[in-house]
Amino acid sequence: MLMRVEQLVDRLNNHEDETVVVDVRFQLNDTDAGRKAYVEGHIPGAVYLDLNKDLSGEVQKHGGNHPLPDSNEFSSKLGEIGIDHGTTVVVYDQQNDMFASRLWWLLQYMGHEKVYVLDGGYQCWVKQGNKVSVEIPTYAKKNFIPKVNEDEVVDIRKIKENIMSSNAVLIDSRSKERYLGKVEPLYAKAGHIPGARNFFWKEVLHEDGSWKDEDTLKEHFSSLDKGAEIIVSCGSGVSACPNILALKRIGFTNVKLYPGSYSDWISYEENRVETKDE
Known part of the structure; x- marks a missing residue:
């Protein structure tokens, strides 16, 4: 469920398995702040997903302010950033804010088990002296097949x-x-x-x-x-x-x-x- 910064460093350096790192930094009072922070610097190879645009569905009269995204649309987005059920996903936000846990939960809900939250988040990554990048990566598209667990x-x-x-x-x-x-x-x-x-x-x-x-x-x-x-x-x-x-x-x-x-x-x-x- 959790991955330490040093574990992620080893994984990325040694190219262990197929790993996709996802940046989900976000601010409820400034909805562009997370993406701006990502563009200004992120963990090398990380892709960005937005709470409102990617991790939530369309807001309607009922259903709450951040309803779950449509499972097929969300699956397509996961596939576009190189994630299938064989991919290890590591999620981070600024520290360990609520947004990393939201994506961790969503992936579990979609039947994906190989997902971890980076303990301490981006702040811990930087504090330990690791490099950051401004390069926007691309990954080969994959087919993520949802295995939605409605019991969750x-x-x-x-x-x-x-x-x-x-x-x-x-x-x-x-x-x-x-x-x-x-x-x-x-x-x-x-x-x-x-x-x-x-x-x-x-x-x-x-x-x-x-x-x-x-x-x-x-x-x-x-x-x-x-x-x-x-x-x-x-x-x-x-x-x-x-x-x-x-x-x-x-x-x-x-x-x-x-x-x-x-x-x-x-x-x-x-x-x-x-x-x-x-």
Whole structure:
């Protein structure tokens, strides 16, 4: 699930297997910033994928602010940058922001298992003195055949059923302030889906963007039952993904994403929100 910078250096230097490195740096408040940063310098050989244009589908009235991309269109994009099921994919963003985990999750969802997040991201790559490049690479086109695992996702109907039954644990990955409805920079309603428990996604990382070790993560999630179904949400299905990766690292197997998350939930006027800690 994770690859250290020195491991990637060895892999690239020794031409181990077929490897494609993907840069997914992005800023929600400046949607061109990630691509500009990539053009100004990136890990040699890395290609760029954009959260809005490549890792998300078209925004509609319902479905959330970053709906999943169409599987066939996304498969075509993967093939165009040289990825098939035999390719090892290493994903990075600035540190270990939510965007690398989003692509990691998407590839897993599409049935691709050989995918890793670069621990510490681009910042760690540069800090360790490795070269950067401004060259835009091209790869021989491949045929990526999607093997979509629908069991990895739930829709709003499942969320509503769960509010009544409490059969699954629903996690909200946003900050505590947004979860409690004290602040809301993006949406018209503040609060969270009733029944959701708060696990802020940044708490699985150190301040420098490196991932916390498995023992620390086990302590962090110790209140959760490994045998339970865990549904992870956030604002729009992006920052939920670091929590999914962290949970799977420590042995949770029944972990699913609610892709629409809070932005989908509040798109239905009849859905109530909660502002107390749960």
